[in-house]
Amino acid sequence: MRRKEGNKEEDILKAATEVFAREGFHLAKISQIAEKAGLSVGTVYLYFENKDHLLQRIFETLWEGLLDHSQKLIETPNLNALEKIDGIVDVVFDTFAENPSLGAVFQKEMHHVSNLKHTPFRTYFEQFISIGEKILAEGREQSLFHPETNLHVAVSFIFGGLRFSVHQWTLHPDAESLVIFRTGIKKIIRNGLSV
Amino acid sequence: MRRKEGNKEEDILKAATEVFAREGFHLAKISQIAEKAGLSVGTVYLYFENKDHLLQRIFETLWEGLLDHSQKLIETPNLNALEKIDGIVDVVFDTFAENPSLGAVFQKEMHHVSNLKHTPFRTYFEQFISIGEKILAEGREQSLFHPETNLHVAVSFIFGGLRFSVHQWTLHPDAESLVIFRTGIKKIIRNGLSV
DNA sequence: CCTTTAAATGAATTTGAATTCATTTATAAT
DNA sequence: ATTATAAATGAATTCAAATTCATTTAAAGG
Numbered sequence: 205m206r207r208k209e210g211n212k213e214e215d216i217l218k219a220a221t222e223v224f225a226r227e228g229f230h231l232a233k234i235s236q237i238a239e240k241a242g243l244s245v246g247t248v249y250l251y252f253e254n255k256d257h258l259l260q261r262i263f264e265t266l267w268e269g270l271l272d273h274s275q276k277l278i279e280t281p282n283l284n285a286l287e288k289i290d291g292i293v294d295v296v297f298d299t300f301a302e303n304p305s306l307g308a309v310f311q312k313e314m315h316h317v318s319n320l321k322h323t324p325f326r327t328y329f330e331q332f333i334s335i336g337e338k339i340l341a342e343g344r345e346q347s348l349f350h351p352e353t354n355l356h357v358a359v360s361f362i363f364g365g366l367r368f369s370v371h372q373w374t375l376h377p378d379a380e381s382l383v384i385f386r387t388g389i390k391k392i393i394r395n396g397l398s399v
Numbered sequence: 400m401r402r403k404e405g406n407k408e409e410d411i412l413k414a415a416t417e418v419f420a421r422e423g424f425h426l427a428k429i430s431q432i433a434e435k436a437g438l439s440v441g442t443v444y445l446y447f448e449n450k451d452h453l454l455q456r457i458f459e460t461l462w463e464g465l466l467d468h469s470q471k472l473i474e475t476p477n478l479n480a481l482e483k484i485d486g487i488v489d490v491v492f493d494t495f496a497e498n499p500s501l502g503a504v505f506q507k508e509m510h511h512v513s514n515l516k517h518t519p520f521r522t523y524f525e526q527f528i529s530i531g532e533k534i535l536a537e538g539r540e541q542s543l544f545h546p547e548t549n550l551h552v553a554v555s556f557i558f559g560g561l562r563f564s565v566h567q568w569t570l571h572p573d574a575e576s577l578v579i580f581r582t583g584i585k586k587i588i589r590n591g592l593s594v
Numbered sequence: 595c596c597t598t599t600a601a602a603t604g605a606a607t608t609t610g611a612a613t614t615c616a617t618t619t620a621t622a623a624t
Numbered sequence: 625a626t627t628a629t630a631a632a633t634g635a636a637t638t639c640a641a642a643t644t645c646a647t648t649t650a651a652a653g654g
Contacts, residue, residue, distance in 0.1 A: 205599045206651045212601095228514060230425045234642065242605045249643065286593060315507045319423060330588045340592070355563065357583035358592065364563020365556035372555040388552035396591035397535070397544045397553065398481060401621045407631095426647045429612065435613065461645045 213251045215241040217265075220258045225305035225374075229259055229313050256320060259309075263317045266306060267297055267328035274335050284345025290390050292336070293366065297386050300370050304377035311371035333359055361392060408446045410436040411462075415453045420500035420569075424454055424508050451515060454504075458512045461501060462523035463492055470529050480538025485573070485585050487563065492581050495565050499572035506566035528554055555587060 219240035223232045238245045271293040300307035336359040343349040408473045414436035418427045433440045472486040495502035531554040538544040
């Protein structure tokens with residue numbers, strides 16, 4: 205019998221990420237993805253049930269990576285809440301630094317994915333938010349943070365800011381601007397704008 | 400001859416905003432919009448060239464309002480940079496407080512609109528960003544802000560945070576949480592999380 | 595070097611909603 | 625009242641792209 209050559213599933217996901225990043229999910233054509241992956245339209249359907257599932261798998265991998273690293277981070281001893289927040293910023297930027305297209309897809313298509321039926325994506329997002337809230341609550345207990353800050357508001361603001369900044373960074377994803385974004389964002393989260 | 404009853408154009412835009420907010424642009428059906436506006440599918444096309452133009456008009460009105468108010472704000476004498484930033488937060492929340500669905504559409508569909516050909520939307524966004532950068536530069540000159548903060552990073556982060564927070568607020572758009580979001584966000588932008 | 599069968603192909607089919615347009619309705623002018 | 629015509633309707637058409645599947649290709653086992 206014939207055997208599979210290379211790793212087509214991976215090739216397809218990589219191609220899909222790039223096409224979704226450039227075109228957006230709805231304008232992306234399966235034919236474009238197939239071409240970029242170097243195979244035919246029909247083959248895409250041997251590996252993925254449909255277009256939605258492609259996006260779903262991309263987000264699944266992404267979220268699992270983010271949550272896994274974040275979970276390890278908050279369990280690290282000898283880190284205070286401020287250091288953990290810096291760690292979260294690093295987790296996010298490290299994730300997207302190795303794959304800038306993923307940052308664009310994350311910014312553009314998260315809402316589409318969370319609307320899909322039969323997906324655990326609202327749960328993933330909620331877990332991430334809940335990790336954020338844990339860190340902030342911890343910081344408050346350690347008297348590092350303003351006690352009156354509303355957790356939900358703070359986490360929403362930081363999540364949105366981080367996500368959009370990553371997206372902006374992906375427009376010119378070089379190493380130098382990566383450092384500027386990372387450090388700039390950490391500084392704002394800690395100290396805000398004012399002196 | 401027959402004359403137009405009421406303001407159908409307005410009815411359609413209002414209905415479209417609600418349907419786009421709930422379903423997202425691509426899943427929204429013209430038939431749903433027509434039904435919610437209390438008229439037929441064909442009538443929608445008497446008032447708008449196509450589905451894209453509906454979204455386009457919604458964003459046009461939205462951006463013009465935001466830019467107009469922001470422009471007036473930065474020209475107001477006797478406001479320092481910190482007060483101007485508070486003003487921007489207020490402009491944004493005032494805009495969406497009177498129409499929470501607009502906040503959801505703004506968060507979900509901005510990327511679709513900026514991909515449309517023949518639209519000035521990248522320009523609108525750039526103008527808004529440029530207003531933000533002006534305020535930050537001013538604050539730096541007034542020695543109110545950390546001199547080393549990167550303007551582009553700070554503005555991206557704040558824009559993203561503000562946009563996503565508004566979207567989160569629209570999920571439970573009551574007056575009490577509005578105040579909590581407004582004040583919480585202003586505080587974080589000024590002072591960050593740490594004491 | 596056949597034979598078997600999994601893998602791959604891409605043209606043909608299906609689908610589903612955007613858009614159109616022939617027909618109907620309602621108002622204003624005469 | 626009648627007529628002219630703008631406004632409105634919604635069933636029929638169009639269209640583009642997702643999905644399918646009959647056919648072809650190529651590796652592995654005998």
